Amino acid sequence: MRRNRSVAALLLTGLALVVLFALGGTGFLESLTGSPTPAASPSAAAGQAAPGSAAAGSGAPGSAAPAAPANPSGLPAINESELPVEARQTLAAIRAGGPYRYSQDNKTFGNFERILPRRDSGYYREYTVPTPGESDRGARRIVAGSGGEKYYTQDHYDSFKFIAEGN
Structure with a gap:
């Protein structure tokens, strides 16, 4: 008993x-x-917003564009307008949900370097930013968090900058 x-x-x-x-x-x-639990948001649980929806920033009349995510990393920021043209094209492809140029794009980024804020596995996705003159994918990438934040690296994950969108 x-x-x-x-x-x-x-x-x-x-x-x-x-x-x-x-x-x-x-x-x-x-x-x-003794460790923080990442905040779950509806967009994080559902993955990326559907292309063309207000949450995806469709810009349709009467729909509010989503607020740009704050910089949760403390890393230096770069305005989207200051990125190379190829990075802005990659951002447009991410917002549209593809298609992507490389089969490795939209795959999980492991954050093994621990430069970005620590999150659960699968939180970050990586995308190639083509480098003119390179015969392979080159070193430039955009890494996107499921919370909407995006980071740019031009040196294959040795350093990152937070992308301040819409500027």
Whole structure:
């Protein structure tokens, strides 16, 4: 009988943790684990917004463009207008949901260098920025987070700049 009570108590504790997490009790989980839990947003859970939707920045009359994400990284920022033309073309392809020039594009970026903010696996996607004169993909990339933030690297992940969109 005593063993059944222990199992029941364990099950109730597990159920309570699941309910707390489901109701947004991430602060409680942070206190248990000692590490922040990434904030989940509807766009992060659903992946990228559908092309042409207001969330994708369609610019259709009467639709509000989404607010540009804040720089969560503390990395230096670069205005979108200051990027090379090939990077702006890659951003346009990302916003349109493709097509992409290289088969490696729109694949998970592992963030093994740990320069970008740490997130769960699969949070970041990478895209090639073609380099004129290169016979391969070159070193330039855009890395996009599922929260909408985007980063540019011209040296194959040795450094990044946060892309301030719409400027």
